[in-house]
Amino acid sequence: MTKADIVAEIADETGLEKVAVQTTVEAFMDSVKSSLTKGENVYLRGFGSFVVKERAEKTGRNISKNTTIIIPAHNIPAFKPAKTFVESVKDSVAVK
Numbered sequence: 134m135t136k137a138d139i140v141a142e143i144a145d146e147t148g149l150e151k152v153a154v155q156t157t158v159e160a161f162m163d164s165v166k167s168s169l170t171k172g173e174n175v176y177l178r179g180f181g182s183f184v185v186k187e188r189a190e191k192t193g194r195n196i197s198k199n200t201t202i203i204i205p206a207h208n209i210p211a212f213k214p215a216k217t218f219v220e221s222v223k224d225s226v227a228v229k
Contacts, residue, residue, distance in 0.1 A: 169210050181214040 140158055144151045165183050168175050175183040190206040214222075 172208075177215075179215055179217055181212055181218055184211050184213060185209070186211045 136155075136158065140151055140155045143149070143158070144154045147154070165175050169183060169185055172185055174185065177183075185208050188207050188209060191204050193202050193204045194200070195202050
């Protein structure tokens with residue numbers, strides 16, 4: 134599902150215009166990105182949490198040059214789904 138699909142589905146369910154829904158969805162995404170950039174986590178009860186995870190410095194390999202490199206410590210965004218969200222997906226998706 135793409136952002137356009139999400140916008141179309143919300144517009145159909147709510148009766149709002151697609152332009153207004155797209156503006157709202159983009160504002161939500163910008164707000165989440167802005168909060169994570171500041172180091173603030175975003176908690177959506179019943180859905181999940183957007184959090185900033187810290188990765189420690191580690192040693193890696195550059196395979197093409199066969200050398201060792203140091204990968205510096207850095208932060209990455211992550212999503213942790215709520216338990217109710219996980220359970221609803223487990224119950225509804227058939228195992229292939």
